[in-house]
Amino acid sequence: GNSVTQMEGPVTLSEEAFLTINCTYTATGYPSLFWYVQYPGEGLQLLLKATKADDKGSNKGFEATYRKETTSFHLEKGSVQVSDSAVYFCALINNNAGNMLTFGGGTRLMVKP
Amino acid sequence: EAGVVQSPRYKIIEKKQPVAFWCNPISGHNTLYWYRQNLGQGPELLIRYENEEAVDDSQLPKDRFSAERLKGVDSTLKIQPAELGDSAVYLCASSSPSGLYNEQFFGPGTRLTVL
Numbered sequence: 001g002n003s004v005t006q007m008e009g010p011v012t013l014s015e016e017a018f019l020t021i022n023c024t025y026t027a028t029g030y031p032s033l034f035w036y037v038q039y040p041g042e043g044l045q046l047l048l049k050a051t052k053a054d055d056k057g058s059n060k061g062f063e064a065t066y067r068k069e070t071t072s073f074h075l076e077k078g079s080v081q082v083s084d085s086a087v088y089f090c091a092l093i094n095n096n097a098g099n100m101l102t103f104g105g106g107t108r109l110m111v112k113p
Numbered sequence: 114e115a116g117v118v119q120s121p122r123y124k125i126i127e128k129k130q131p132v133a134f135w136c137n138p139i140s141g142h143n144t145l146y147w148y149r150q151n152l153g154q155g156p157e158l159l160i161r162y163e164n165e166e167a168v169d170d171s172q173l174p175k176d177r178f179s180a181e182r183l184k185g186v187d188s189t190l191k192i193q194p195a196e197l198g199d200s201a202v203y204l205c206a207s208s209s210p211s212g213l214y215n216e217q218f219f220g221p222g223t224r225l226t227v228l
Contacts, residue, residue, distance in 0.1 A: 004155070036219075041221070042221055043116070043117070043204070043219040043220050043221040043222060044156070044204070044206075044219040045219070046216055046217075049216075089155050089156075091155070099144065099161070099208065099217075100158050100161065100169065101156070101158070101217060103155025103156050103157070104155050105153065105154050105155050106153070106154065106155050
């Protein structure tokens, strides 16, 4: 079956620090990969996506590269801000399984000024 | 454009009581999803609708959970009777059929507490 594993949080960083949140997946075929973000009191929002191997998704200074050889999709940002404090979810859609999203457990990021 | 609307945002009930959640998807989105998100975990799909048809309800505990989308627009998810383990955030999402994959747009969720 499909599964997503991401690093447990919370991750606590100072403002302007470098961020990495690890994500690895298990899936048959060629899934599409996503990062969603959930700000306090709000719904899940799509942050970035990659639909094939070696694609790089990017948005709001965040980046993630689809690495098929290591089945990974690690999220990075060069300089985090307090406003980036949220819970980040790695997810995949396997085209062999309809449009069902499979999520990781989420990683809480706390950025301190 | 309005996003996915859910109500209520919060609900506290005693065990064995019934509860219902309502979702109005983004206009024109024919696919609607209900997810359950337990504390500290990622969302898990409960049921997916294509228009008014439930096309994937394999994860829905059918002994106490039911859902409907009678006119292919808004949807209701019901639990009767609720159990302590049902405490979670219930998320609704919708998508349209265009594109290689269908980006899902999520509502803010309903946080259910069962006492």
